[in-house]
Amino acid sequence: QQQVKQSPQSLIVQKGGIPIINCAYENTAFDYFPWYQQFPGKGPALLIAIRPDVSEKKEGRFTISFNKSAKQFSLHIMDSQPGDSATYFCAASMMSTSYDKVIFGPGTSLSVIP
Amino acid sequence: DAGVTQSPTHLIKTRGQQVTLRCSPISGHKSVSWYQQVLGQGPQFIFQYYEKEERGRGNFPDRFSARQFPNYSSELNVNALLLGDSALYLCASRIQGGYEQYFGPGTRLTVT
Known part of the structure; x- marks a missing residue:
């Protein structure tokens, strides 16, 4: 129940394309769903996050779509650029409990080809 | 900042050796969490400390321990190192009442 599933494992898109990364969870107690971007040799950087009372959130070129009934959420990257090439992790946590344990998905390696 | x-x-x-890793949170952040990231995988939660008290522990053996100091900095200790402990160790901090966790650049530990 603590697992977060993520797909695809890797993704290659052309510059300007819209990569979509999908995640699913089981535990309905999760109340915070962040996405992290990680470059090789660096720590994960918070990209965008959503609470389950919202179905969509946009920040710049990044959009999260959230389906509470299906327990699924996804990241869309509009007008993707070579600089977006990185590993993306979806995650879930129960921040309302003041317990910071964040469950990460296995990651998606994104390559944006010029 | x-x-x-x-x-x-x-x-x-x-x-078999022992190692101590150090973390300084963002100013004003009182919660510090530690994660282990093995190559090719997502980070795995090890510990959370808030106001110098342990608030959570992941599924890691007792060889792993941590503490938080009055200035909210933290140390992670790993005893009797195994080859499988080779990983990137990440520290994250959060402000009280906030949801966002911010990660540091990590410490790359190699056990030979």
């Missing part, structure tokens, strides 16, 4: 800082950047140890 400075982000989360960690030291050292890289570390090479031999099996």
Whole structure:
């Protein structure tokens, strides 16, 4: 129940394309769903996050779509650029409990080809 | 403002040795969490400390321990190192009442 599933494992898109990364969870107690971007040799950087009372959130070129009934959420990257090439992790946590344990998905390696 | 800082950047140890990793949270952040990231996988939660008290522990053996100091910095200790402990160790901090966790650059530990 603590697992977060993520797909695809890797993704290659052309510059300007819209990569979509999908995640699913089981535990309905999760109340915070962040996405992290990680470059090789660096720590994960918070990209965008959503609470389950919202179905969509946009920040710049990044959009999260959230389906509470299906327990699924996804990241869309509009007008993707070579600089977006990185590993993306979806995650879930129960921040309302003041317990910071964040469950990460296995990651998606994104390559944006010029 | 400075982000989360960690030291050292890289570390090479031999099996059976002990290691201490250090983390300084973002100013004003009182919660510090530690994660282990094995190559090719997502980070795995090890510990959370808030106001110098342990608030959570992941599924890691007792060889792993941590503490938080009055200035909210933190140390992660790993005893009797195994080859499988080779990983990137990440520290994250969060402000009280906030949801966002901010990660440091990590310490790359190699056990030979």
